[in-house]
Amino acid sequence: MARRPVSWLAAAVVAVLVVLVLLPLAGLAGATVGPDADGAWADVVASPLSGALLWQPLGGSLLVGLGTGLLATLVGAYLAWVVVMTDAPGRRAVGALAAIPFALPSFAIALAWETVFRNDRIGGEPGLLAALGVAVPDWLAWGPVSVVLTLVAHYYSLSFVVVAAALTNVGGDVVAAARLTGASRWQVATRVVLPSVGPALLSGFLLAFAEGVSNFAVPALLGLPVRFQTLSTRLYGAISTGDAARGYVLSLVLVAVAGLVLLAGQRMTRGRSYSTITGKATRAQRLRLGPARWPLAALAWGIVVATAVVPGVVLAVSTVLRRTGSLDGGLTWHYWVGASDPSVAQGTRGVLRDPVVLDALGGTIALGLAVAVGAVVLATLASLALRALPRARALHATVSTLGYVPFLVPGVALGAAFIAQFGTGSGPLPSLYGTFAILVLAGIAASLPFALQTARAAFGQVSTELDEAAVLTGAGGARRFGRITLPLVSRGLANGGVLVFVTMVRDLSVVVLLVTPATPLLSMLTFRYASEGFTQHANAITLVIAAVAVVATLLARRLERRPDLETTR
Structure with a gap:
C-alpha cells in the first residue's frame, strides 16, 4: 500500500x-463552566447542597468500589487456585461455570437477589424468603451490603480469568526449586506463587473496582429504594430531572475517581519484575489436597452454583408465578404470552x-x-x-x-x-x-x-x-x-x-x-x-x-x- x-x-x-x-x-x-452552568461546580463541591450532591454519593461509590474490588478478587483468586493449582474434583466444570456470571446482565443478578431477599421495607410483594416467613433484615435486602454482594457475584469472573491465566504461567520448576530448599506448602504459596501473580491480582481488583464504581443498574435497583446513592445514580437523577450542569460535574468526578485508581494501580507495578516463565519452565504442578480436596471443592462449587445457576433458576421460576415471590397463587404463563387482562x-x-x-x-x-x-x-x-x-x-x-x-x-x-x-x-x-x-x-x-x-x-x-x-x-x-x-x-x-x-x-x-x-x-x-x-x-x-x-x-x-x-x- x-x-x-x-x-x-x-x-x-x-x-x-x-x-x-x-x-x-x-x-x-x-x-460545566459555560454560561448555562450557573455555578454548578460551586454548588456541587462547596455549598450546603454538596453533602447530598457529592460527598454522600462519593462515599457510596468508594464503598461499593472497594467492597466489590476486594471481595471479587478474593473469590476469583480462590476459584482460579482451585481450578489451576489443585486436584479438586470437578475443577474443569467449576472453571466453565465461573465465567458465566459476567456474561449475564448485572441487573439479572440484582433482580434475582430482590426476588429472594425482598422484604416489606418499601412495600410491594415480598420475596421468596419473606413469603416463607423468614424475617429478612433491611441491611441484607437493600442498601450497600446487597449492592456489593450482587456486584461481587457479577464481577468475580474478571478476577478469575485474569488470575487463572497468571497461575497457568507459574512453571512447575519454580515451585519445585522452592520445595528443594525446604519450603513448606504455605511458604511456597505465600512467597513464590502469590508474588508471581501479584500483577494479576491487582489487575483483577482494579477492573472490579472500576466496574463497581461505574455500575448504575445494581445501585439503582437495590440502593435507591432506601436512598443509598452512588455517583452514577446521583448524576442520573440530576440529568434526568433537568439539572444537567450539576450532573455533568458529577460525571467528571466519576471519571476522575475511576481514572485515578486505575492509574495508581499501573504505577504500583511499574518497574518491577514478576517473571516466572523461563526457557526451562515446566507445566504447573497441581497441589494434592488430600482429605481437604472435598470441602474446598464444595466451597468452589457452592460459589459458582449460587452465582451462575441459581440466579437463572430464580428468574425463570419467578416469571411463571401468578403472585410475586409466592407459590400460593399457582403458576401461569401470562407474563410471557398472556393477553391484556385488567x-x-x-x-x-x-x-x-x-x-x-x-x-x-x-x-x-x-x-x-x-x-x-x-x-x-x-x-x-x-x-x-x-x-x-x-x-x-x-x-x-x-x-x-x-x-x-x-x-x-x-x-x-x-x-x-x-x-x-x-x-x-x-x-x-x-x-x-x-x-x-x-x-x-x-x-x-x-x-x-x-x-x-x-x-x-x-x-x-x-x-x-x-x-x-x-x-x-x-x-x-x-x-x-x-x-x-x-x-x-x-x-x-x-x-x-x-x-x-x-x-x-x-x-x-x-x-x-x-x-x-x-x-x-x-x-x-x-x-x-x-x-x-x-x-x-x-x-x-x-x-x-x-x-x-x-x-x-x-x-x-x-x-x-x-x-x-x-x-x-
Whole structure:
C-alpha cells in the first residue's frame, strides 16, 4: 500500500477517534463552566447542597468500589487456585461455570437477589424468603451490603480469568526449586506463587473496582429504594430531572475517581519484575489436597452454583408465578404470552405479545450489531494504519491513548458526555439526542478498548513477511488486505465483534441517559418494569437478554473451535 493512502487512512482514523472520544469529554467539561452552568461546580463541591450532591454519593461509590474490588478478587483468586493449582474434583466444570456470571446482565443478578431477599421495607410483594416467613433484615435486602454482594457475584469472573491465566504461567520448576530448599506448602504459596501473580491480582481488583464504581443498574435497583446513592445514580437523577450542569460535574468526578485508581494501580507495578516463565519452565504442578480436596471443592462449587445457576433458576421460576415471590397463587404463563387482562399486572400483556417489548428486542439486536460492526471496522482500520506505519510513534501514541480513554470513563458519564456534545446542534454537527445514531456512536466509543485490543492482537499474529512476499508478486494494497490479511485475522475480529455485541446487548449504564420512547431497548425496559414493581415482566425480559447474550457467546465459542488457518512464515 502506498504511503500517501495509508497516511490519509491514519488521519481519518484519528479524526474519528477525536469525534468519538475527545469531543464528548471536552463538551462535558465545557458544559460545566459555560454560561448555562450557573455555578454548578460551586454548588456541587462547596455549598450546603454538596453533602447530598457529592460527598454522600462519593462515599457510596468508594464503598461499593472497594467492597466489590476486594471481595471479587478474593473469590476469583480462590476459584482460579482451585481450578489451576489443585486436584479438586470437578475443577474443569467449576472453571466453565465461573465465567458465566459476567456474561449475564448485572441487573439479572440484582433482580434475582430482590426476588429472594425482598422484604416489606418499601412495600410491594415480598420475596421468596419473606413469603416463607423468614424475617429478612433491611441491611441484607437493600442498601450497600446487597449492592456489593450482587456486584461481587457479577464481577468475580474478571478476577478469575485474569488470575487463572497468571497461575497457568507459574512453571512447575519454580515451585519445585522452592520445595528443594525446604519450603513448606504455605511458604511456597505465600512467597513464590502469590508474588508471581501479584500483577494479576491487582489487575483483577482494579477492573472490579472500576466496574463497581461505574455500575448504575445494581445501585439503582437495590440502593435507591432506601436512598443509598452512588455517583452514577446521583448524576442520573440530576440529568434526568433537568439539572444537567450539576450532573455533568458529577460525571467528571466519576471519571476522575475511576481514572485515578486505575492509574495508581499501573504505577504500583511499574518497574518491577514478576517473571516466572523461563526457557526451562515446566507445566504447573497441581497441589494434592488430600482429605481437604472435598470441602474446598464444595466451597468452589457452592460459589459458582449460587452465582451462575441459581440466579437463572430464580428468574425463570419467578416469571411463571401468578403472585410475586409466592407459590400460593399457582403458576401461569401470562407474563410471557398472556393477553391484556385488567386483573393482572394492571393490564400489561405478556412480554412475547407486547409490541413495545418486541420493538425493544429488535432495537437491542440492531444496536448490538451496529455497534459491533462499527467498532470492529474502526479498530480494523486503526490496526491496519498502525501496521503499515510502524515507525509513526505519534500515531501509535494517539491511537493507543484515545482507544484506552473510554475504559477510564464510566458508562453513565460517557452517556452524559454524548448528551453534552451531541444533545444540541453545534456547528456542522446536528442534534442527535433521541436518535438511534447517538446510541450507536456512544456504544462504539464505549467498546473501543475491547475492539481495538482484539484487532491489534489479531493483526499482530500475522507476519509482515506475507505482505512483503505479496508485494514482490505485484499485488496492490487493497488486494493484499482482502486476499491475505483479512482472511487470517477474520476469526479474531469476529470474536471481538461478538464480545462487543454481548456487552452492548446487556449494557444499561451507557444508554440509560440516551434512551427515549423513540428508541426503546430491552435493558431500559427491564429497569423501568423493575422500578414500577412489575417483577415478573422485568425478570422475563432479563431472561430474553440473557438468551441473546448466551447464543452470541456460543457462536463465538464455535468460531474458536474451527480449524486454524495455516500460514507460512
